[in-house]
Amino acid sequence: MIPHSVAKRPIQLTPAGWIFIFYTIGVGAGAINTGNNLLYLIFGVFLGLILASGVLSDLSLWRLKIELVLPEEAEAGQPCYLTVRATNHKKKLASVGITLELKGRLRGQPLDLKLFIPTVLPQETTVFQIVFTPSSRGAYEIESATLNTRYPFGLLQKKWRSIAIDTNADSPKKAFLVTPALFPLYSGELERFGLEEEETEAAPLRGDGATLYGLREFRQSDNPKRIHWKASAKRFDASSDDWAHWLVKEMEKDQDSPLAILWPPQAAFEGWAEERREAFISYVASVIWSFDQKGRGAALALPKGAGYRTLGQKALWPFLSLFDFEAPAQNEVLFNSLSEDNELSYPVLSSETLLKQFDEWRKGREKPHG
């Protein structure tokens, strides 16, 4: 993780470096031709500058550890933040003028990111953020992460490729999802799905839902899986071993059953323009998100025999992010890998209704305001 070996940090000459090298060779040739010792002095100075460039750039990368923390997910059209934690393990020297280059792809299109790290002081950790706005949904896959520096003179470029990405996460990954862009849906639009905007919220009851209701002290009969570790740790007293201090989570009872949206067949999208397709994905995502915000939840469903295969909350977003209109077979594989067989006990919104409502929504958006 910490670059030690010099051999692993290859040197590359920059265009300015090439010019400088040829310039130095020219001065050296002039010195040899004329025997002018002052030219030899300048020749020595130029060679010294090249040497110093190599030494300082290597010192800058030496014992510098970079960790990259990827976001769980990002939204198309919204700024996304990648956290970079740089730790300088050197005792005296600072690391200066380092550039982190991420080469990646979003939906097959190259998307390179860059971060300039001005300095990391010796024996210190500094946190930086790479900010970028993904233009479309998909999976942003990092192909290579390179740390390079042209410090101090920009003549040489030293590279270091070994960068830790999400080492602290449970399952290290090199990609994250960019979900479709979400649009606010107005009350009238939500009403069509049977969800009223002005719905009065009843007082929540304790139950086995997904929303946190509150915390209480641990009882003998409680499931240890429900222990809230963070809150318990805050109350931890080392002098006492009494486990009555543990806190457990209480959940709300789900009041409304979620809505299942039947995904249209592939034939429905034929002849659609790219922009319309993406708008449809965004529309579905926005509907699901609105339902989620209202506490009802939503699922995507595909018919299978008499029953359905559904995508739950966790599988929904990867499906919407990665769905490819041009590759139905791939979508099938994706759907199968994410979905589970389910006998739907809650209402199903037909794909025809969905497409109809999408067209209406789109017309409404195209109308001039006022």
Added chain:
Amino acid sequence: MAKAAAQPMPLASVLGNAVRFLALIGAGAMALSRECDNLILVVFAVLFTIGFFLERHTSAVKLMGLLQPFFAVFIFCIAIADFLYLSNSFLLAIAHFLLSLQGLRLLALQTHRESMGSILLSSMMLLSASTLSVEWTFLVMLLVFLPVIIWTLTVHNISLEWGRALAVRPETEKQAPLPAVQDPVWLKLKPLLRGCAGLAFLVTVTCCAAVFLAFPRFNFRGFKGQYLQPVHKSGFTNQVNLYKSGKIFEDKTVAMRVEIAPEDRPRWTGYLRGGTLDQFNGRIWTHSSLAAKSVYAQKGGVVELVSRSLDQKKLLHQTVYLESMDSPILFAAPYPVRFKVNRPFLEVRSDGSVLRGHGDTWRFHYEVDSVPVKVREGQPRTQSPSPSIRGSDAVHTLALQITQGARTNSEKAQRICDYLRFNYTYSLHLQASSPQKSPIEAFLFEHKRGQCEYFASAMTLLLTKLGIPARMVTGFLSHEWSQRGHYYIVRMKNAHAWVEVNVDKKGWVAFDPSPREVETGAVQSVWRREILEFMDHLNLRWNRYILSYDIERQSEILKTISRTSFQISANLTQWTNWMSEAISPFKRDRGMPQKGNTSKDLWNYGLGAMGTAFLGIFAFWFFNRRKSSKNRIWFYKEVVRYLEKNDGKKKKRTAQTLKEFRQSLNRNYEGKAAVLEYLEREYYRLRFDPKALPSSEIQRAIAHSLKQLKK
């Protein structure tokens, strides 16, 4: 990736100032070479000042950026005209062009590319100064230039990389870069960059010294373009034009420095012989095409001019540091018999003048041994001939009158020398004479005043009219002794001409008819002379150790290193042998080491003790260093010891944590509770958090807290 032109330019003002300062140093190096035209320097200064004030006016800078190519073409045309018609020197024309172009570029420094161009131009200016400069001030400028170029390149690179990173950020995140004085990142970065620049300076200077000392001096001279000849405004030529002479006598630049041993000073006549001129067309003296032979250097570069063996004690040894000249002639006290040069051969003419190869007019360092011969000067006489001689053969008549009664050629030559010396006046301010009239006749019969060339010409002409073979000798006459460096300073104004006469049986004998007052430099005030002497002494050292450093010196240094290393290795072997003998019980029983080696033994004992002590200190430092770098929680034991001592009874159990132990003591620590808690917190952080780093500030805080705890 955004294009370079579209990139924002952070630290613009810092970079601009650094680039300008670098350009100023480059121009300073050129100015100190004292070859550049003052007008060009003034133009640069004006452009520099305008550029400095124009920086704040963006629209004006943009306009200048647009106009710059046209101005550059204009300057290029002027440079060509300068080369062809004005300075007539390629190197000088290049220097003038670089100065003007740099001044122009400083008017519009908008982008990184322009800044880099200006940095490159500054380095070219220094390079150009190196081809013009001969003085030690160049080293000063180089040592100033070096840290500034390091700083400028560093700032340029940081600014460029920063700008590139800013350019790829989304539009919503883009912000104009802050001015350097307000940017907290720059304020944090600046001292670090200074430190790194210092490190780079040390590396560069070391590398420069190593390259200078060790890079072999080939001096191929594969490309000898006539335009690359050294630059100088006045010079010593192979001919004397009586109409144009005189300018050289006002030139104070140093032509050469001649080192001799202080005990040889009484034998120094001041004359340094160059070449001879024996053909006169009434106005110009030239030398006839004399037969010249190449004498090849023997071992050590020694060129022997005389085949017979000479008494070494009678020879005057001189080390000459000759500056670049128009003529390839080598100068030496008359008459030189042996040269030591770093050239494969020298050309020796039948008149005794010695030359380097054709076109070799660079700075040159050589050693020469001469048999010192006194140049005959005049003695005052009471009789003087009438000066009212006129007519077409007036010179001949005058010669006859002067030498009336003299029998030998030597006597005649002495008479003429005396006559000229005591009846004519030495003067640099010549009166104009009609172009139809011979300058020598005008000198002899009308003005009766002139320079050494007139005196020498007149004497040569008078002797030739009498049928006595004579020739004019050109060279230098100097008595300006540098007490500090033990050498004679020979300036251009010390150029001199005298006469050699072929006297019966004695061969060529030198006569000097000029009543010239020899300057010794004593007329100047003491402090001024001291300063000038000191500066010139620095120049001599610069010339000796830097400019004249050649492959011979390199081989000498290599030999010295090899000799010293051999000596050290021999000493070490001796010491090792002695040690093995000393520690051998068998040999000790037999009474070794022997008597008479007491001082050597002491020395060896001392060396051994020093070596052991050094190893011990090194080992202590090394292991201590390793320990201290590993032990991040060094204060833990001290805190535990404090707690145990404070209670007096309880000892910490192995399984107990620090916190548990403190709580089990159940004591009130009054004002120290906060300190203890802080130390505990730091202990847990440094012990269990893998990302926690014991930064120097935290270490200091811990040490301070521990001190407070123990109070």
